[in-house]
Amino acid sequence: MxxxxxxxxxxxxxxxxxxxxxxxxxxxxxxxxxxxxxxxxxxxxxxxxxxxxxxxxxxxxxxxxxxxxxxxxxxxNLKLPRKERAMKVKLKGTSGAPFDVIEVYPETYNGEPTIPFVQYFCDEEGTIYKDELLEFVTDGRLQTTATIKGWVAVDDFDNAYIYHSKPTQRCKEFCDTGDYITDWVCDTKYPNGKRRYVIDKHLFPDLTPESEPLKVRIQITLE
Structure with a gap:
């Protein structure tokens, strides 16, 4: 089929x-x-x-x-080629021209998926970039404002993230120790390919790993 x-x-x-x-x-x-x-x-x-x-x-x-x-x-676990939308980016801290990339899913040496929530992008020549090296561009110009809508949740390590859609909790074993931790996952992505952003936990002091995710809207403006 x-x-x-x-x-x-x-x-x-x-x-x-x-x-x-x-x-x-x-x-x-x-x-x-x-x-x-x-x-x-x-x-x-x-x-x-x-x-x-x-x-x-x-x-x-x-x-x-x-x-x-x-x-x-x-x-x-479906390891098939995906239809990807090209995104225009430039390297952070450089004055080079913007170029197109698509998200890719490289594997580790033993064939297992790479670390979850780390995005990689590939240009036309096959060069792979980690997301933290890139700035995303709109209509050939760098974005001066950004509005992030999503859901904030905190994991067992007291890290806070804002997710594209309302995340669900999952329980998994931690590094084969026999101990289990709880984290949050969502199935959808922001337009730049990310599923979540790191956010300062101190902005939500009352939020705990047991709390329900909070729906938020955050606007960032470059001065």
């Missing part, structure tokens, strides 16, 4: 369905006495394993995650 065909099939369903309200069966079959997985079913579709599921010498583990989380996981 192509992405085009997949979109056509999705268009048959109402657009206002919240996938978080839809539960789907995830079944993992393991053979007793062995660590290997025998088969995996998502809904009624076998995605791993043989044609005869759930033998007498097997144990079946079932979970019913919501379809929203399943969709997010698929999109986050």
């Amino acid at each position: 192509t992405i085009k065909k997949f979109i056509e099939e999705l268009s048959k369903y109402p657009e206002d369905i919240d996938l978080k309200d839809v539960r789907i069966r995830l079944a993992v079959e393991k053979e007793i006495g062995y660590k290997r997985i025998k088969s995996v079913y998502l809904g009624g579709y076998r995605i791993v394993g043989g044609a005869t599921p759930f033998g007498s010498n097997s144990v079946v583990l079932e979970r019913f995650p919501n379809l929203g989380d399943v969709a997010k996981s698929l999109l986050a």
Whole structure:
């Protein structure tokens, strides 16, 4: 199935369905006495394993995650070329002419994704730049004002960020220590490709990792 065909099939369903309200069966079959997985079913579709599921010498583990989380996981791990909108930038601290870049997704030496929320951009010659080296340009002129709308949230390290859309909390293991931390993630991006901006925590002294994100609007003007 192509992405085009997949979109056509999705268009048959109402657009206002919240996938978080839809539960789907995830079944993992393991053979007793062995660590290997025998088969995996998502809904009624076998995605791993043989044609005869759930033998007498097997144990079946079932979970019913919501379809929203399943969709997010698929999109986050979909390593395919994306359609990217070119952005005009110039190198910070230089008088060079603006040039076009697109966001890229380089991988580390072991094939795992790079650090989350760090954006990289590539020019026409294939040179890769980290976002902190670039200034974004509008209509050939540097922006003198910027308005940032978003949601402010604080993580377990007391760092504050403003996110493009209302973020959701996730719990993850910290550096294989057995300890778990809570941070915030969102699925959408600002026009320059960023998902979030760092912001001074002291501007929101009452905000904690347990607080609900705050909807804000911040305007910055160059003098």
